[in-house]
Amino acid sequence: MSDLIEVRMPRYPECWESCGSCASGEVFIIDVLVQPGDVLRADDNLITLETGKVALDIPSPYAGVVVKVHLQVGDKPEAGALIATLIKP
Template sequence: MTAAATEIRMPRYPECWESCGSCASGDVFVLEVFVQPGDRIEREDNIISIETGKVALDIPCPWAGTVRDVFIEVGDKPEEGALLITMEREE
């Protein structure tokens, strides 16, 4: 029996980016991708690092498991809700 894939999506940017706007000046883009298909990751391991004109921010995984597919590449400009990876979660 194969476990269903869990989708990990781009979270909402921190609210302070909208209210202040200082950190979020410029485009948001993927600076680094830390995972590949087949990687086993722990909860809170970083999936990607994003950057704006002034700030770099790591996006962690909310669950432990094995990465199935990666849908994001360095240089991509992910919007809120964009599919980052699919994974098989561990309970």
């Protein structure tokens, strides 16, 4: 039987709290790079965030097949937000 894996938004880098330069303005999703049925390897990118100064890709820490994507373009995900559900191959 296959296992479901929840991929969650990582905590923003600590430097964002001390410096704040990269994260000035709102942080929101500008691109969703996966869809249900996609086969991922660990470190494949899931979403791209816009931070006001930089675009930042968020990779999957796991390999698997995308079952559901829980975020969309324009969302402002907090640390711990559910990005996608995968199933182990």
